[in-house]
Amino acid sequence: MASAVQEEGRQGEEVQGVCQDQTGCQEGSQSHVHNDTELLGDSGSGDPGGVNNGEDARDTGQDEQSSCQTLDSTQSLSESSNSHTPNNRVRRRVGRPRKHPEPGRPPASSVPSMPPPSTSSEKNEELTPKTQKKRGRKSKVELLAMALEKERERQEAGVPIENTPAEDLEVTSGGRPKRRAATVARKYLQALVEELSSHHGKSAQTESQPDKKVTARPTQKPGKVRKRKRRGSDQDSDDATADADFIPEIREEAESEGEPSEDDSLSLDDEDRDPRPRAPYQSVKGKYPGWAANGLPNSIMGPIWSCTAATKDFREERYSSWVFPEWIPTAKDWNFLSGREAEKYLPQEETSPAFKISREGLKEVPDLHRIPRFGCLPAHPERWDTVFFVGGPVWSMEWCPCPDGAMAANQYAAVYCNRGMDDRHKIMGTYSEPALLQIWDLSALSYDTCPAAPARLAYALALEDGCIRDMKWCPSGAWELPSTSRKSPLMPRLGLLAAAFSSAKIAIYSLPHPDALLAYRKTQNKGAVDTEQHIYQVHSVAVLKLGSIQADHDGRSGQCLCLDWLPVDPHNVLAAGFYDGTVALWNLNTKSVLQRVRSPNGRVVTYPYHCFLAHDSIVRVLCWCRASGDLLVTAGEDRKLKLWDLRKTYEPANTFRRYLSTEVCWPLHYSGVWVAEESCYATYGQHGIHYIDSGYLGFKPFFVAPRKGTVWSMSYSDWLNTCVLSDSTGEMIVVLLPDTSLNPANLKRTSDRRFPVHRAELVPFGSEKEDAEAREEGNGDASNGPIREPQTYGELVKKYCLHFHDMDLRTFKNAQQRPSVKRMLATETKGPMSLDKMPLESLHKVRLNPNLSAQSWVLSAGHAGLVRAHCLRAMHSPIVHKMAQESQAQFAAMFVSQGAAADESVATAVRHSTETVVELL
Structure with a gap:
């Protein structure tokens, strides 16, 4: 001293x-x-x-x-x-x-x-x-x-001097005391971390070492740091800036281990993570190590398994077992049409265009097929895919939902197509024309078995309200067992289907099971019953229009181009978008005499309870938030994507300026939307599928899948956390999505998550020599000018056929080395496109099955009128199998006694619903 x-x-x-x-x-x-x-x-x-x-x-x-x-x-x-x-x-x-x-x-x-x-x-x-x-x-x-x-x-x-311990007074080699601001700050932060983590069972460890210094941890050499390097601090330096900033020990460890820099989160356990939304990036590789049985790493399959369990819990909590008991199909509303009467509703083409299918891994010569109208090919015994012909270009298609435990139930799909192959859509004004809504029975599909029976047309609805722009099934509570016994003329209900027409009208149809409808028809016709086709005219159970009792809107808002059903119980609200940018909301359970009236033709008309102007022009698509009834997303012709809180619609909650959107999906588990975009107005190489955060987490838009053509359709599965898309080039892609609750901007190698399902291309008949001779006979000397590409369907099918290339979907092992995947990656953003030729190979609609028993089945259809069904067999996992067995046992216990007697409460509900209807004179 x-x-x-x-x-x-x-x-x-x-x-x-x-x-x-x-x-x-x-x-x-x-x-x-x-x-x-x-x-x-x-x-x-x-x-x-x-x-x-x-x-x-x-x-x-x-x-x-x-x-x-x-x-x-x-x-x-x-x-x-x-x-x-x-x-x-x-x-x-x-x-x-x-x-x-x-x-x-x-x-x-x-x-x-x-x-x-x-x-x-x-x-x-x-x-x-x-x-x-x-x-x-x-x-x-x-x-x-x-x-x-x-x-x-x-x-x-005379007070004795106390000796200061050596560790309390640290000095430099020259005898000066060291600066201790950073050390004191680190000790203080360490104490805070120990205090916050004490309730997780770490208090004993922190109390045993309360004075442990952060600087005692051996630091890594600067040369070993793989990511961002920080200048090593000199303990003997006099630089005043050395005391200004400090970094906690946890952050130093994350950087020394080579974690992503600056925007990355702290490497903490799940229980220690900050619950506040701070847009972190947390790798899932440590949570899901190893490889799955389908050949993909568990870091890709882990979020899918998590979403499967979360979807099951959500559906049990927020889905309904029975809704709208007054809307039971009755045979009195169904009128059977003869062949002559149904002729004006049928599609014009009686035979499909020629096509052939090549399957990856099978050494077989593809045969050329032509299917008659409403015909089908049997399922392939090894790959399980099937195809059927609906008669015209498909623009609307939806799976019918059923309960999770109905494993043995048949799967149905509603399909609408144009009558003519060369028809063009008119959206400037409202119009009405004959149309046919087809209900297809695809038999009892399962994720682990081949279909036992080919697809067939169950029945079709002959309509007079024009083109169907969009249609949606009621998400839950509308399906009942086909064996349910009801008093005649009531029939067991298959589901409730809402359709938006070009006449600006929205109609809701209560559809019965096909077997009950066929049984009723046999009782009415004593003679032979035509089983080839079943065309009916039917009355809707509800009609939704704009306006009010005192002032009929009379179609001044234009066509209804999109609609969506409230996805949570009680499914009593339906939203729709119109040509002039209006979004309307209807309460389907309303008893108000101002919103529910009876028109002169005897039909019940419901008027909206709320309307607001969402866009400057056409509302192209809208979608509900899957977990809330107060949030809605819309996309319009003004190239804007808007998120709405329906409690205050005077301004959007958030607005994004994007390209022209063709479809929007709001996933159940994440606070953002998936957006499909047209190639028009898009930057080269920047259009396709994007994930856009709603603004809660502050993520930047995440580019999921680039495409060189317009993405016409997109479908998302909550069970699989997977998205499928189809575009104008005839290619259908499946994308395994990441956990977007974490920051997806740091995701590496997104190409490992994309795989082609099938691809369609136009190929000429015969050899090149024969094709050249045919062109000389049809167009004369080729030296007179460029060869004219066919512009109509009749000209095209004489020279070209469709060739489908299917990928082996049984496994994803060595997928990046397969020719189909290499071609997809090489032609995603570049390659030739025939814009002057009729796009017969274009795919307009794609839909993933929403039911647990068939969650890996997907439908795709396009301009050729061919609807194909594929099973993503590589997505099957033991988790899904176990969940399906538990749901089946629960379903059997609930419905084992149902159907023994007629449901008297239904007739009572129908009588009460008609008493509150006001007749409009």
Whole structure:
């Protein structure tokens, strides 16, 4: 301690002359100055000029001004003068330059005072620039002076001096105390972390080592850091900026291990993560190590398994077992049409275009097929895919939902197609024309078995309201067992289907099971029943229109182009978008006499309870949030994507300026939407499928799948966390989506998540020589001009056929080495496109099955009128199998006794529903 006191006293003596000059003590005489200078020159004979460039000389420059008065009180200072002789001029220091000099300020001239006899000849008399002291803390010289003062007072009072432990006072090699601001801050932060984690069972460990220092952890060498490098801090440095910032230990460990930099989150366990939305990135590789049985890493399949379990829990909690009991199909509303009567509703083409199918891994020569109208090919025994022909270009298609445990139930799909192959859509005004809505029975599909029976047309609805722009089934509670016994003329209900027409009308149909409808028809017709086709005219159970009782809107908002059913129980709200940008909301359970009236033709008409202007022009698509009844997303012709809170529709909750959107899906598990886009107005290579965060987590748009053509359709499965898309080039892609609750911008190698399902291309008949001869016969000499590509369906099918290329979907092992995947990656954003030829290969609609028993089946259809069904067998997992078995057992326990007697409550519900209807004259 005595040596430390002497060293501290020596440091105080070195700066006393500077302090005397800076505090204005300049009243000495010329003789005193001369004497002081001579003494300084004699004492500095060992060091010419009196300059000391050692460790102690560098440490006295910054804080000397503030310690002058303290040094005067502890030690007598010699008098100073304002002049000194030329022979003893003070030299400038040639040591290390200052890091933060004050620009434009000349250094203050200072004359050192006469040292006491006990001091040595190594003194610092350099010219030190005046540095402004930092506010809010004391300098080292002040601290040393205060320590000396306290020590002197203790000696005078006779109090023994306590020895300071070595670890409490850390000094440099020159004897100065180290700066401890960063160390204190790290200790404080460490204490906070230990306190917050104490409720997770870590309190015992933190209490046993409360004083553990963060700096005691061995640091990694700078050369071993693979990512961002930080400059190593010098513990002996005087740089004031070293105390300004500090980084906790957890962040240092994440950076030393090579984690993604700057935007990445802390490497904490699940229970220690900050619950606030801060857009972190947390890798799933550590959570799902290894490889799955389908050949993909578990880091890709892990989020899919998590979504499967979460979807099951959500459906049990928010789905309904029975809704709209008054809308039971009755045979009185169904009128059977003869062949002559149904002719004007049928599609014009009686035979499909020629096509052939090549399957990856099978060495077989593809046969050329032509299917009759409403015909089907049997399922392939090894790949399970099937195809059927509906008669025209398909623009609307939806699976019928059923309960999770109905494993043995048949799967149905509603399909609408144009009557003619060359028909063009008119959207400027409303119009009505004959149309046919087809209900297809695809038999009992399962994720692990081949279909036992081919697809067939169950029945079709002959309609007069024009083109069907969009249609949706009621999500749950509308399906019942085909064996349910009801009093005649009531029939068991298959589902409730809402359709949006080009006449600006929305109609809801209560559809029965095909077997019940066929049984009723046999009772009415005593003779033979035509089983080839079943065409019916039917009355809708509800008609939705814009306007009110006093003022009929009369189609002034234009066509209804999109609609969606409220996805959560009780499914009583339906939203629709119109040509003029209006979005309307209907309450299907309303009893208000102002919203529910009976028209002169006897039908019940419902008017909306709320309307608002969502876009400047056409509302192309809208979609509900799958977990809430208050949030809605819309996309319009104004190239804007808007998120709405229906409790305050005077302004959107969020707006995104994007390209023209063709379809939007809002996943159940994430706070964002998947958007499919047209190639029009899009930057080259930047259109396809994007994930857009709603604004809650603050993520940037994530580019999922690039395409070179227009993405006409997209479908998302909550069971599989998977998206399928189809485009104008005839290719259908499946994309295994990541966990978008984490920041997807840091996701690497997104191409490993995309796989082609099948691809369609137009190929000429026969060899190239025969094709050239056919062109010469049809168009004359080729040298007269360019060969004209066929512009109509009749011209095209004479020269071309469709060739489908299917990928082996049984496994994804070595998928990146397969020719189909390599071709997909090579032609995603580049390649030739025939824009002057009729796009017969284009795919307009694609839909994933929403039911648990058939969640891996997908339908795709396009301009050719061919609907194909594929099973994504590689997506099957033991988790799905176990969940399906549990749901089947639960379903059997619930419905084992149903159907024994007629449901009397249904008829009562029908009578009560008609009593509150007001007749409109």
